Amino acid sequence: MHIDKDYEMGKCDSLIKAGIVADCDSPVTKGLEANGAIINRNDIDFSATVFDATRKNIIKTLVLKTGKQGYEVYCPGGTPFTGAKTSLEKKTYRNAFTNDIPLVILDNGPAVCETIIEGLANGRFVVILRNKYRAADGSAEYQVYGYYQGLTAETLESDKYSEDTDGGWSCALKETGSPKAGLYLFNTSAATTETMFNTLLSGTTNSGGEVKDPTA
Amino acid sequence: MTYSKALEIAEKLKMTISNEFSASDKENIVALYREVLRKEFVKSGCNDCYRDALIEVYTYLKREGKMKEKSDYSLKNGVVIQVFGTNKVYTNENITNETAEAYLKEYPKAINQFAHYPDDWETRVSGKVAEEITLNEELVTELAGKLTEGATKKSLKEDYKAYEIDGKALTARALDAYLKAADELNQTK
Numbered sequence A: 001m002h003i004d005k006d007y008e009m010g011k012c013d014s015l016i017k018a019g020i021v022a023d024c025d026s027p028v029t030k031g032l033e034a035n036g037a038i039i040n041r042n043d044i045d046f047s048a049t050v051f052d053a054t055r056k057n058i059i060k061t062l063v064l065k066t067g068k069q070g071y072e073v074y075c076p077g078g079t080p081f082t083g084a085k086t087s088l089e090k091k092t093y094r095n096a097f098t099n100d101i102p103l104v105i106l107d108n109g110p111a112v113c114e115t116i117i118e119g120l121a122n123g124r125f126v127v128i129l130r131n132k133y134r135a136a137d138g139s140a141e142y143q144v145y146g147y148y149q150g151l152t153a154e155t156l157e158s159d160k161y162s163e164d165t166d167g168g169w170s171c172a173l174k175e176t177g178s179p180k181a182g183l184y185l186f187n188t189s190a191a192t193t194e195t196m197f198n199t200l201l202s203g204t205t206n207s208g209g210e211v212k213d214p215t216a
Numbered sequence B: 001m002t003y004s005k006a007l008e009i010a011e012k013l014k015m016t017i018s019n020e021f022s023a024s025d026k027e028n029i030v031a032l033y034r035e036v037l038r039k040e041f042v043k044s045g046c047n048d049c050y051r052d053a054l055i056e057v058y059t060y061l062k063r064e065g066k067m068k069e070k071s072d073y074s075l076k077n078g079v080v081i082q083v084f085g086t087n088k089v090y091t092n093e094n095i096t097n098e099t100a101e102a103y104l105k106e107y108p109k110a111i112n113q114f115a116h117y118p119d120d121w122e123t124r125v126s127g128k129v130a131e132e133i134t135l136n137e138e139l140v141t142e143l144a145g146k147l148t149e150g151a152t153k154k155s156l157k158e159d160y161k162a163y164e165i166d167g168k169a170l171t172a173r174a175l176d177a178y179l180k181a182a183d184e185l186n187q188t189k
Helices: A110-122 A190-200 B003-015 B023-037 B049-064 B097-106 B108-113 B121-126 B137-148 B153-159 B172-188
Strands: A032-040 A058-061 A071-074 A085-089 A096-105 A125-131 A142-145 A152-157 A169-178 A183-185 B114-116
Touching (some): A110 A152, A183 A190, B003 B023, B023 B049, B097 B108, B097 B121, B108 B121, B137 B153, B137 B172, B153 B172
Parallel strands (some): A058 A183
Antiparallel strands (some): A032 A071, A032 A125, A096 A169, A125 A142, A142 A183, A152 A169
């Protein structure tokens, strides 16, 4: 049996595997939807997370640790998350990818500073954004950034006279050294994936039933 | 909390729905939401979150005529399960013991995707008939009393793990059965 040396164990292939052509049936289209999710990277249960067996850039189930949840990120305007991009990062032995994700926090005050800004300043995050382009089977909608290295804040500022944020905050998150050009969240169908995405944002737990009687 | 008590509280809160909710009203709505729907209230940026939550609770109570049943299993956030041969998707909103056990029978390694599960899940999944437990009524009443006083099931499991009946320590499965019976006893009161 002939084994191509590029496929030998431990030697990852660096070959293209399809023609570089446009998808005429499902043409690519630019832009992002206005909402996504941000998750503290430490809250991800990597041991329980499942990748698609055949399509290696797809996470089938992104699992959070018990009691942990993601949070919604919302960016209003005609071009939400403007500046979100992935670019090649040249390295000595193996090139990688850099992800840049801008966020705006259109709010300010003690609670915002405590619960959001100070966390953003020091934490490491995974962000899921929704592409307007879904691909024919829906697999291109939910794109995951920060899974491998985590997104960290590059800039975080509140300009009191900013015309864009009106005194709120703007934040630029960056991940360097990601081995994959794009990582997507997709399980079976668009509907199932949407349900799965919503459970990431949910505080649901049906075992913690002991609560005080509100009238007591 | 019983169904009638939950409905009574929801109706009382509904009377003030056109006014601004007080801080204690909001606390009550959060607690009611958790108790009736078995899920946590998540406050996002919306203006009418508490009003919407109260309507959801009230509608559920009126439509279903009961509180949402508590499953012994809950999934970690981000997980949905699909039982082979069906196209139905299960989340914490609709998971039942039967669904979870059918899924775990097929994929036992997926237990790491569950946030909570009974100690005897393997026995349940394998379908082996568990030994019948004869409950000691005194202990059921004692546990029911402690639950009413505000003790949590988790703390009771810890406190009673070394408890002995006829010289034999309670197994985790037996303790689960006792707590379930104590819960049922409180519901009937």
